[in-house]
Amino acid sequence: MIEIEIDGKALQVAEGSTIIEAAHQLGTYIPHFCYHKKLSIAANCRMCLVQVEKAPKPMPACATPVTNGMKVFTHSEQAVKAQKAVMEFLLINHPLDCPICDQGGECQLQDLAVGYGESASKYQEEKRVVPDKDLGPLVSTDLTRCINCTRCVRFTAEIAGFMELGQSFRGERAEIMPFIGKTVDTELSGNIIDLCPVGALTSKPFRFSARTWELSRRKSVSPHDGLGSNLIVQTKHDRVMRVLPLENEDLNECWLTDKERFSYQGLNSAERLTKPMVKQGGVWQEVGWNVALDYAAHALRDVAKTHGGAAIGGLLSPHATLEEMYLVQKLLRGLGSENIDFRLRHSDFSADGKRRGTPWLGMKIADIGGLDRVLVVGSFLRKDHPLIAQRLRQSAKRGAQISILHSADDDLLIKLTVRAIAAPSQLPARLAEVVKAVAELKGRPVDPALATVGAGDTAKQIAASLVSGSKTAILLGNFAQQHPQAATLTALAQELSGLLGGSFGFLGEAANSVGGHAARAVPGTTGLNAAAMLKEARQAYVVLGAEPELDCADGALALAALTQAAAVVVLSPFKSQAMLDYAAVLLPVSPFSETSGSFVNTEGRVQGFHAAVKPLGETRPAWKVLRVLANLLEVAGFQFNSSEDVRAEALGGQPEFVSGLDNGIDGGALTLAASANGLERVADVPIHFADALVRRAPALQQASDSAAPAARMNAATLAKLGLVAGERARVDAGGTAKVTLRRSLMPVCPMAWCVSRQPMPIRSRWVRCSPF
Amino acid sequence: MNSQYNMLSQEALAKIDREVAKYPADQKQSAVMAALVIAQDEKGWLSQEAIAAVAGYLGMAPIAAYEVASFYNMYDLHPVGKYKLTVCTNLPCALSGGVHAADYVKEKLGIDFDETTPDGKFTLKEGECMGACGDAPVMLVNNKRMCGFMFPEEIDKLLAECK
Numbered sequence: 001m002i003e004i005e006i007d008g009k010a011l012q013v014a015e016g017s018t019i020i021e022a023a024h025q026l027g028t029y030i031p032h033f034c035y036h037k038k039l040s041i042a043a044n045c046r047m048c049l050v051q052v053e054k055a056p057k058p059m060p061a062c063a064t065p066v067t068n069g070m071k072v073f074t075h076s077e078q079a080v081k082a083q084k085a086v087m088e089f090l091l092i093n094h095p096l097d098c099p100i101c102d103q104g105g106e107c108q109l110q111d112l113a114v115g116y117g118e119s120a121s122k123y124q125e126e127k128r129v130v131p132d133k134d135l136g137p138l139v140s141t142d143l144t145r146c147i148n149c150t151r152c153v154r155f156t157a158e159i160a161g162f163m164e165l166g167q168s169f170r171g172e173r174a175e176i177m178p179f180i181g182k183t184v185d186t187e188l189s190g191n192i193i194d195l196c197p198v199g200a201l202t203s204k205p206f207r208f209s210a211r212t213w214e215l216s217r218r219k220s221v222s223p224h225d226g227l228g229s230n231l232i233v234q235t236k237h238d239r240v241m242r243v244l245p246l247e248n249e250d251l252n253e254c255w256l257t258d259k260e261r262f263s264y265q266g267l268n269s270a271e272r273l274t275k276p277m278v279k280q281g282g283v284w285q286e287v288g289w290n291v292a293l294d295y296a297a298h299a300l301r302d303v304a305k306t307h308g309g310a311a312i313g314g315l316l317s318p319h320a321t322l323e324e325m326y327l328v329q330k331l332l333r334g335l336g337s338e339n340i341d342f343r344l345r346h347s348d349f350s351a352d353g354k355r356r357g358t359p360w361l362g363m364k365i366a367d368i369g370g371l372d373r374v375l376v377v378g379s380f381l382r383k384d385h386p387l388i389a390q391r392l393r394q395s396a397k398r399g400a401q402i403s404i405l406h407s408a409d410d411d412l413l414i415k416l417t418v419r420a421i422a423a424p425s426q427l428p429a430r431l432a433e434v435v436k437a438v439a440e441l442k443g444r445p446v447d448p449a450l451a452t453v454g455a456g457d458t459a460k461q462i463a464a465s466l467v468s469g470s471k472t473a474i475l476l477g478n479f480a481q482q483h484p485q486a487a488t489l490t491a492l493a494q495e496l497s498g499l500l501g502g503s504f505g506f507l508g509e510a511a512n513s514v515g516g517h518a519a520r521a522v523p524g525t526t527g528l529n530a531a532a533m534l535k536e537a538r539q540a541y542v543v544l545g546a547e548p549e550l551d552c553a554d555g556a557l558a559l560a561a562l563t564q565a566a567a568v569v570v571l572s573p574f575k576s577q578a579m580l581d582y583a584a585v586l587l588p589v590s591p592f593s594e595t596s597g598s599f600v601n602t603e604g605r606v607q608g609f610h611a612a613v614k615p616l617g618e619t620r621p622a623w624k625v626l627r628v629l630a631n632l633l634e635v636a637g638f639q640f641n642s643s644e645d646v647r648a649e650a651l652g653g654q655p656e657f658v659s660g661l662d663n664g665i666d667g668g669a670l671t672l673a674a675s676a677n678g679l680e681r682v683a684d685v686p687i688h689f690a691d692a693l694v695r696r697a698p699a700l701q702q703a704s705d706s707a708a709p710a711a712r713m714n715a716a717t718l719a720k721l722g723l724v725a726g727e728r729a730r731v732d733a734g735g736t737a738k739v740t741l742r743r744s745l746m747p748v749c750p751m752a753w754c755v756s757r758q759p760m761p762i763r764s765r766w767v768r769c770s771p772f
Numbered sequence: 773m774n775s776q777y778n779m780l781s782q783e784a785l786a787k788i789d790r791e792v793a794k795y796p797a798d799q800k801q802s803a804v805m806a807a808l809v810i811a812q813d814e815k816g817w818l819s820q821e822a823i824a825a826v827a828g829y830l831g832m833a834p835i836a837a838y839e840v841a842s843f844y845n846m847y848d849l850h851p852v853g854k855y856k857l858t859v860c861t862n863l864p865c866a867l868s869g870g871v872h873a874a875d876y877v878k879e880k881l882g883i884d885f886d887e888t889t890p891d892g893k894f895t896l897k898e899g900e901c902m903g904a905c906g907d908a909p910v911m912l913v914n915n916k917r918m919c920g921f922m923f924p925e926e927i928d929k930l931l932a933e934c935k
Contacts, residue, residue, distance in 0.1 A: 166835035168842040
């Protein structure tokens with residue numbers, strides 16, 4: 001620690017910190033534009049000039065490291081004179097278009113111009129004009145307003161991992177631009193809107209729709225991925241106008257993914273279900289709530305009476321709130337059904353009954369940065385967990401060794417130590433090789449089931465990397481959790497982390513993947529899981545927030561099961577044609593913005609939130625709907641006055657973290673299935689197709705991540721199948737793919753990696769899949 | 773050889789490799805300026821594809837290479853004539869007749885800055901200080917040949933030389 005003095009106040013700061021960091025420690029504000037705590041230092045705006053004793057001229061506070069005994073004056077005559085002079089230069093070329101600028105009212109330049117600018121400019125000459133660029137459907141440009149702070153450039157290069165923007169040309173002609181003809185395609189692109197200190201980069205979907213001072217602000221929690229990003233939902237006239245990040249260093253830091261930032265558009269979708277509807281004699285009618293609830297109660301009671309409670313199945317979206325999941329499972333259990341599940345995309349449930357607790361990340365999200373060796377297994381990491389990928393990207397820059405074992409070789413924009421790509425059926429065998437190699441390096445006995453495994457070179461490289469670290473973690477991604485041998489992968493990861501003395505965990509698939517377990521929205525010992533209740537079709541289903549034909553592992557099977565059912569009760573904020581075909585009653589329930597509730601993120605953190613706006617039309621919060629439905633069905637124990645009451649009952653209080661988090665499985669057999677032959681399909685869940693809300697956000701549906709379906713395979717496979725790159729082909733992997741591709745407007749799987757076992761997959765050629 | 777670099781010849785790539793070898797293996801992009809020169813010498817100018825090829829070869833983002841190519845006016849982002857004449861108009865040259873030299877060339881060739889003669893022979897560019905203020909006015913021919921004391925008679929000689 002060294003001692004310095006800022007504006008006469010003495011303080012101690014860490015060696016190597018800059019004046020601006022020291023000033024922030026003291027709560028002293030130094031005006032700045034280009035400085036940002038999460039980005040590298042550029043020192044190009046010069047706004048943060050301060051006076052330093054004994055220095056001959058003003059120094060930039062963002063780039064000047066403190067020295068012992070340094071005396072800094074941030075508001076002295078010399079400092080303010082310098083700051084005013086910089087402001088005069090910055091305003092020379094800045095247009096006077098604040099009245100029509102979207103940044104107006106939340107503009108750093110506008111604010112600082114009030115403090116440091118003159119009332120008129122001395123500059124009489126022509127101002128510079130910079131042509132706007134097309135950065136895609138999310139970010140709008142007005143580059144004449146740009147002050148060339150390069151925050152956006154540094155963000156794409158440092159945080160998003162690939163420099164998509166640059167400052168081209170020189171001097172007065174310098175301009176921010178993407179490479180000719182390119183757009184900004186990172187899944188984190190919206191953050192450059194927040195970073196831009198002026199109105200040069202603004203939100204395209206939000207443009208010209210409201211002024212910042214007209215908006216009400218409500219804290220909320222992201223309903224999308226497992227991170228549980230904190231949000232500020234901004235509303236006007238009971239309509240969500242935009243979503244911004246609420247800084248939380250433990251979760252999303254100051255960032256948001258584009259999905260979280262722009263999915264609010266789906267809240268105002270024309271597909272919102274706003275009135276209860278029942279189907280009578282094949283015709284849909286809008287009815288009052290009492291009629292719809294009576295109808296639903298009758299339907300469920302009838303099925304329970306004639307076929308028994310077990311004839312009812314509950315399919316819950318993992319994006320539903322903890323309270324909603326808890327009430328659905330309580331209701332169904334009250335009707336005598338144990339068939340409840342929220343793990344709709346899973347295909348292997350053999351670990352059920354062997355789990356020691358609720359599967360979770362295995363550590364705090366904030367601790368990811370402290371890991372020095374990480375093996376990611378089966379994950380489209382960048383698209384499924386953009387901000388966790390961002391944390392690992394920064395770790396890798398600091399020297400952590402990150403390796404991946406996966407079935408698709410997509411570019412994570414992370415400096416990887418080892419990249420092992422294997423066909424899906426080979427993943428367990430390849431992970432077993434790593435276990436074997438680590439056991440050999442550690443001189444430890446290996447499970448007898450793995451006695452015959454021979455570790456290959458890649459496995460040995462991964463093992464060497466893992467054993468050389470002190471803090472290791474094995475992270476199982478969505479692809480591993482949804483894998484047909486997920487239990488084996490889990491058992492192997494457990495074995496591996498045991499050998500390494502590290503941890504292992506699951507990257508939470510959805511906003512409430514941990515909460516679903518905490519709410520006991522999983523089948524009891526006699527119940528059917530998500531796959532089984534579709535295979536052994538039920539008489540009735542209760543569907544909460546999900547679109548099973550798109551959200552289940554086998555969409556075709558889900559559609560068939562729902563279509564044959566006598567009664568399907570759907571609680572959803574949206575309606576779709578498929579829903580109108582299979583449902584008997586549609587109950588409009590609130591999306592996250594219109595209800596109170598909570599999500600439990602992948603580290604087990606319980607985050608409650610309140611409604612940001614009033615429910616649209618006759619929509620009602622699902623917890624209230626379920627309470628009434630339970631009362632009609634005379635299921636006891638539904639005397640809840642608030643969603644907090646529900647949470648208290650579900651979690652036994654109002655804990656900060658849920659209890660019972662444990663990834664361990666007992667008696668998980670390390671049996672390796674015989675390897676499959678032939679072509680295997682690797683389908684991801686594209687980032688903007690993962691849940692009902694984001695599927696209805698128009699701007700995100702135009703983003704490059706929502707590109708039309710395409711299949712990829714290597715040149716050898718193409719030749720073997722007699723296909724030509726760029727031409728249309730039909731991808732047929734059982735019933736699932738057929739449905740997937742037939743739904744050309746909203747395919748659940750726009751991309752299919754077709755990976756052959758031999759030779760190793762290299763994505764060098766593209767083939768289009770035809771909708772048929 | 774990967775297809776994306778096909779637009780550069782084997783000889784050009786070999787020359788780039790020599791430049792890359794001058795820097796640590798993990799800092800290949802240090803060779804970007806030299807590599808862009810090699811690409812421009814081969815192609816005549818730096819097209820978007822040529823810049824992307826250089827960037828790809830050096831493992832850097834295309835926009836990062838474009839930043840460099842657009843910063844220096846010795847790199848040509850558009851096709852130029854057979855002879856590219858760059859006249860310095862910075863202060864020391866301007867005080868010693870640099871602007872007059874430029875005006876004289878304009879009159880002789882009938883073109884303005886950033887224009888090419890209809891026969892495709894000459895392109896005229898306005899340049900920045902070339903570090904030879906003592907020889908002002910200074911002109912650069914095809915980015916590499918420096919000519920000093922460019923008064924009208926010298927300019928006539930130079931233009932006559934350029935067949």
